[in-house]
Amino acid sequence: MTDRDPFNLTCPVPIGQYATVLLAHGGGGRLMQQLIEQVFAPAFSNPALDARHDAAIVLAGPVRLAMTTDSYVVKPLFFPGGDIGSLAVNGTVNDLAMAGARPLALSAGFILEEGLPIDALTRIVESMREAAAQVGVHVVAGDTKVVDRGKGDGVFINTAGIGIVEHQLTIGPAAVRPGDAILLSGDIGRHGIAIMASREGLQFETTIESDCAPLVAPVLDLIAAGIDVHCLRDLTRGGLASALNEIASSRGCSIAIDERAVTVREDVQGACELLGFDPLYVANEGRFVAFVPREQAARAVDALRRHAVSSGAIVIGEVGEDPSKLVTMKTRIGASRVVDMLSGEQLPRIC
Amino acid sequence: MKYVDEYRDGETAGHLLSAIKATVTRPWTIMEICGGQTHAIVKFGLDELLPETVTLVHGPGCPVCVTAAEIIDEAVDLAGRPGVIFCSFGDMLRVPGTGVDLLSVKAAGGDVRIVYSPLDAVALARRHPDREVVFFAVGFETTAPANAMAAYQAKRQGLTNFSLLVSQVLVPPAIEAILSSASNRVQGFLAAGHVCTVMGYTEYEPIARRYHVPIVVTGFEPVDILQGLHMCVRQLEEGRAEVENQYSRVVTREGNEPAQRIMGDVFEIVDRNWRGIGVIPNSGLGLNAEYSAFDAERRFTLSPPRAAGEASPCIAGLVLQGVKRPHECPAFGSACTPEHPLGAPMVSSEGACAAYYQHRRRH
Numbered sequence: 146m147t148d149r150d151p152f153n154l155t156c157p158v159p160i161g162q163y164a165t166v167l168l169a170h171g172g173g174g175r176l177m178q179q180l181i182e183q184v185f186a187p188a189f190s191n192p193a194l195d196a197r198h199d200a201a202i203v204l205a206g207p208v209r210l211a212m213t214t215d216s217y218v219v220k221p222l223f224f225p226g227g228d229i230g231s232l233a234v235n236g237t238v239n240d241l242a243m244a245g246a247r248p249l250a251l252s253a254g255f256i257l258e259e260g261l262p263i264d265a266l267t268r269i270v271e272s273m274r275e276a277a278a279q280v281g282v283h284v285v286a287g288d289t290k291v292v293d294r295g296k297g298d299g300v301f302i303n304t305a306g307i308g309i310v311e312h313q314l315t316i317g318p319a320a321v322r323p324g325d326a327i328l329l330s331g332d333i334g335r336h337g338i339a340i341m342a343s344r345e346g347l348q349f350e351t352t353i354e355s356d357c358a359p360l361v362a363p364v365l366d367l368i369a370a371g372i373d374v375h376c377l378r379d380l381t382r383g384g385l386a387s388a389l390n391e392i393a394s395s396r397g398c399s400i401a402i403d404e405r406a407v408t409v410r411e412d413v414q415g416a417c418e419l420l421g422f423d424p425l426y427v428a429n430e431g432r433f434v435a436f437v438p439r440e441q442a443a444r445a446v447d448a449l450r451r452h453a454v455s456s457g458a459i460v461i462g463e464v465g466e467d468p469s470k471l472v473t474m475k476t477r478i479g480a481s482r483v484v485d486m487l488s489g490e491q492l493p494r495i496c
Numbered sequence: 497m498k499y500v501d502e503y504r505d506g507e508t509a510g511h512l513l514s515a516i517k518a519t520v521t522r523p524w525t526i527m528e529i530c531g532g533q534t535h536a537i538v539k540f541g542l543d544e545l546l547p548e549t550v551t552l553v554h555g556p557g558c559p560v561c562v563t564a565a566e567i568i569d570e571a572v573d574l575a576g577r578p579g580v581i582f583c584s585f586g587d588m589l590r591v592p593g594t595g596v597d598l599l600s601v602k603a604a605g606g607d608v609r610i611v612y613s614p615l616d617a618v619a620l621a622r623r624h625p626d627r628e629v630v631f632f633a634v635g636f637e638t639t640a641p642a643n644a645m646a647a648y649q650a651k652r653q654g655l656t657n658f659s660l661l662v663s664q665v666l667v668p669p670a671i672e673a674i675l676s677s678a679s680n681r682v683q684g685f686l687a688a689g690h691v692c693t694v695m696g697y698t699e700y701e702p703i704a705r706r707y708h709v710p711i712v713v714t715g716f717e718p719v720d721i722l723q724g725l726h727m728c729v730r731q732l733e734e735g736r737a738e739v740e741n742q743y744s745r746v747v748t749r750e751g752n753e754p755a756q757r758i759m760g761d762v763f764e765i766v767d768r769n770w771r772g773i774g775v776i777p778n779s780g781l782g783l784n785a786e787y788s789a790f791d792a793e794r795r796f797t798l799s800p801p802r803a804a805g806e807a808s809p810c811i812a813g814l815v816l817q818g819v820k821r822p823h824e825c826p827a828f829g830s831a832c833t834p835e836h837p838l839g840a841p842m843v844s845s846e847g848a849c850a851a852y853y854q855h856r857r858r859h
Contacts, residue, residue, distance in 0.1 A: 165603045169590075175835060345612065411497045418500065421587075478509040478718050480541020482855040 173382030173428075174487035197395050198317040199243035199378060202310065209310035211246035213237060216303040222265065224343045226335070226354030230272035232430060233302040235359050236381070238280050242364040243377040243433065245316045246308030251277060252286040253304050258297035269300065280359045282306070312368050318395040320375040325464040326442035327400065328435040330363065330449055331356070331457035332408040333385050337428035338416045347419075351412050358431035363452040367435065370448040376436040379429075383487065386425040388434055389472045390486040400472045402462030402484070422491050425474075425484060436464065499745075503717030504540070512722035513545050516729060523549040524732050525681050526725060527674070527818045529667060530688035531558030531847065532716050538851040540718045550729060553681070553818035554848035556670050556773060557688050559635040560587050561816065561840040561847045564769040567634075567663045568593030570798045574630050574661065575606040577796075581624060583617035584632040585639075586610045591843045614639075614646035614660075621650065621658035630792050633660040637691045640664050640781055641755035644762035647783060647790045659792040662782050665768055667691050668699045669779035675707045679819045684728040686714040686721065689743035696751025700739045708737040715743040762787050771840050772812040812839030815848055822852040829853060 163170075170176045186195075193201040200213035217233040227235075234251065241248045253273065257266065277284055284304075314320075339355040341347065360379060367374055376396075378388045385407065393400045409417070409424045417424045431454055437445045442460050449458035462474075472484040502508070528534055534554040537543055543552050556562050568591060575582035575598055582598070589598040589608065602608040607627075611617050614631050621629035633643040643660065650658040667688060674680055687700055692713045700711045710731035714724030724742040731738060741747055759781070768780025783791045792798075809827040814820040822828050822841070832838040834850055841847030 163600060163603070165600065167599050167603045169599060179835075347612070414497050414500070418497075476540045477504050478506045478540050478542070478545070480544045482539060482541045485854040 171382075172487070173387055178486070196317050196319065197391070199240040200246060200306075200308065202244060211241050211244040211308040211310055212306070213240040213244075214303065214305035215240060216301060218298060218301050219340065220298050221340075221343055222269065222299050224355060225339050225352050227357035227430070228269060228272050229300060229302055230269035231276040232355075232357055233304045234273050234276035234280075234282075235357055235430060237304040237306040238276075238282065239360045239379045239430075239433070241306045241308035242359075242361045243316075243379050244308065244310065245312060245314060245364060245368055245374060245377065246310045247365060248280055248282045248306055248308045248361060250285040251282055251304050251306045252288075253284045253302060254288040255290070256297055256301040256303075257289065257291045258299050259291060259294040261299050266300065269302075276359070280361050314368065314374055316374055316377055318376055318392045321392060321396045321398055321436050321464055322375060322438070323398060323464050323466045324439050325375055325436045326439045326445075326460050327389075327402065327462045327464065328437065328442065328445055328449065328458055329385065329407065329461045330360070330433050330435070330455035331431075332410050332413070333380065333429055333432055334409055334413040334417065334424035334427035336430040337384070337422075338413050340428070341420070342416065347416070349412055349416055353410075353412050353416065356429055356431035358454045360431065360433055360454060363449050363455040363458075364433070364435075366451065367437075367445060367448050370444065372437050372441050372445045372448065374435060374437055374445075377433055379433040381430065382428050384424070384426040384428060385432075385434070386423070386472065386484045387486055389484065392434075392436070393470045393472050394486075397468045397470055399465035399467045399469045400462060401465055401475065401481075402472070403475045404477050405475075406459055406461040408457055408459070426487050426491050434461075439463065500717065503715070503719040505719060508719050509545075509722055512719065512726055516550065516722065516726050517547050519726065519729050519733055520547055520549050521733060523551065524683050524729055525551045525553060525818075526684045526686065526728055527553045527555045527682040528686040528714070528721070529555040529557040529671070530686075530691070530716070531561070532690070533686060533688065533714065533721060534558070534848050535851050536716055536718060536721060538855045541855070542718055542721060546725070550725065552725075553821060554815065554851075555674070555685075555818060556770060556816040557636065557667065557691075558841065558847050559639070559665065560591055560843065561812075562665060562770045562772065563588070563591065563634050563663050563840075564771050565593045566769070567661065568597070569595065570793065571598060571632055571661055572596055572601055573799050574792060574796060575601045575608050576604065577606075577628075579627055581607045581609060581620055581627050581629045582632070583609050583611045583614075583620065583629060585612075585634070588632055588634060591840060614643050615649065618646050618649050618653070618655070618658060621655050622653065625657060627657060629658050631658070631660050633662045633664060636665055636667055636688070637694045637759075638688075640759050640763065641694060641752070644758045647762045647787050648758060650790055651787065656789075659790050659795045660783065661792040662763075663768070664763065664781035665770065666765075666779050666781065667695075668703060669776050670770070670773075671700075671703055671711075672707075673773070673776045673779070674817050675703070675709060677817060677819075679814075679817070682709075682818050684710045684732050685712070686724045686728065687711050687739075689713060689715040689720070689747060692741075692743065692747045692751065694752050694755050696749050697739050697741065697747065698749060704737050704739050710737050711739045713739070713741045713743050713747050715746070770816070772816045774813075810838035812841050812849070815839075815841055822849040823856065825849070 763781035
């Protein structure tokens with residue numbers, strides 16, 4: 146070391162200006178937001194899309210329909226607690242549910258890689274059938290393409306869904322109000338850790354199963370119970386932290402949560418400690434947050450707890466007055482910190 | 497979770513904070529060495545709870561931040577070559593050298609793989625005898641034994657297609673470099689618990705004596721850090737300068753002797769260039785003569801390091817030495833963010849600037 150201060154470091158290439166698509170662009174973090182802002186939004190901008198909700202609302206005469214689509218590229222295809230098939234149905238059905246819609250029908254597009262065992266495909270399709278039956282929807286349209294070996298990971302599935310909105314509420318970030326209570330439907334981080342553990346062959350004392358599950362029933366019950374639901378968001382890639390940041394950012398509000406209220410199962414916490422992950426950013430496939438008026442929070446929690454999938458529902462925080470778009474968290478030892486959006490995916494740490 | 501929850505307990509933390517407040521009579525500046533500690537301090541908001549007279553500055557203990565740009569350039573060069581499988585710990589992938597980062601090499605078709613253990617890379621070499629497998633051996637004394645074990649195993653198994661690109665660094669020479677700098681303001685240190693788990697803490701004793709500075713071996717949870725700080729300010733207030741061990745549930749004075757032995761068998765002490773700081777003599781490890789066949793820098797002809805880039809407002813060097821804190825940088829949060837980093841501490845999640853940005857932006 147020398148005393149020739151200050152040092153002028155070599156300037157690393159700005160990470161936001163990659164000329165090619167990186168895996169990190171698919172991580173659900175800030176890089177993906179940039180892709181949306183810079184590539185997709187300018188091309189497709191329209192009021193339904195610009196609402197930036199999990200499902201778009203389109204009008205068919207007096208009827209409000211919800212529409213969404215999602216593609217599934219998970220590796221491995223089968224994992225503890227689910228498979229790509231159940232994921233492809235539940236993920237899309239859950240996006241419809243986040244608009245407060247009752248799912249009506251799904252489409253399924255399959256991109257199959259040459260060499261995929263028919264037996265594996267049959268299992269996946271059977272799993273989709275079961276998942277669809279569980280929420281009472283049918284797959285009413287489909288498509289199949291096959292690509293050369295090496296050009297796909299066994300199977301990629303795209304599903305699109307249509308649902309009907311049978312209430313008068315406007316659910317989405319724009320409806321969020323200062324003072325709203327934020328409910329979380331259960332413990333977080335299981336799906337991401339389950340996938341990571343089976344993908345990388347990491348062994349823990351217990352098998353961590355994905356939380357992959359449909360969220361339609363608790364959401365529709367919440368609305369049926371007369372709760373003025375302001376916003377719903379399922380926690381997928383990027384986890385709880387990204388979901389809250391997206392909402393704070395599109396609504397232009399601040400959000401404060403309490404670390405002690407956020408449940409992380411001990412085995413999931415252990416795996417996160419080991420890998421250097423923050424469970425706030427780990428993926429889920431059966432969890433959501435609900436923004437409801439503060440005075441209705443207790444009733445909303447009761448309604449959610451009647452369903453197994455949301456039996457762990459709890460109030461984790463509230464929406465603040467200031468328009469800073471920041472998400473903050475009161476830590477277990479009583480200080481407060483910002484919960485930021487990640488740039489890309491979390492990467493396992495060196496030490 | 498056992499061994500975690502009790503060290504994140506709000507009530508215990510409160511008691512320790514009161515004890516620190518009761519002890520401190522004047523301003524002190526203390527440096528935590530390790531990036532993991534920096535991250536915990538900022539993540540749990542510990543520094544917000546401390547009395548204003550206790551200033552924490554953040555040390556150079558983030559391997560991702562201090563790995564020299566030219567070594568990353570070598571990694572980028574190797575990883576882009578056909579026939580090479582380049583293995584790295586995950587968080588090195590996002591750090592650019594003077595040009596691109598390993599994520600970009602991967603996107604351009606390079607075979608870059610994240611491994612969780614260097615032995616996974618050895619296994620890859622065994623499975624792919626027709627490919628050259630290179631492992632990016634970075635880190636402090638914590639990663640050195642396992643990385644040494646990879647070289648040892650590769651040699652024992654007679655592998656001829658495995659090598660390590662080594663950029664191992666050592667903590668004690670960095671502490672000495674900071675203490676002997678004219679701009680130093682650090683009066684006490686929290687030494688890195690994990691490093692001392694391997695090395696013990698005998699090598700810190702002469703430093704504490706020579707520079708008359710207290711050094712407390714400290715763990716990584718909030719209660720550990722507060723207890724370490726309490727021990728450190730007590731020493732400062734009493735005018736003592738000793739090595740104390742807060743992390744005694746893990747660390748012994750002698751450390752992990754078998755781990756030290758394998759490091760000694762495989763590595764030798766070398767000078768090392770620290771990103772943002774410069775060359776510190778005898779501050780790194782490189783493969784010794786017996787293992788030179790496994791040294792990627794000798795095995796491959798690597799492109800010479802590029803010239804340093806243009807001047808930038810980044811003060812990473814001062815941040816890494818504890819002279820300045822991240823938010824004192826004019827570029828912090830404006831010109832320099834995790835998406836547009838001007839310096840390495842903004843790139844790694846354990847870097848002080850990234851930790852401040854993530855958890856502290858509102859200030």
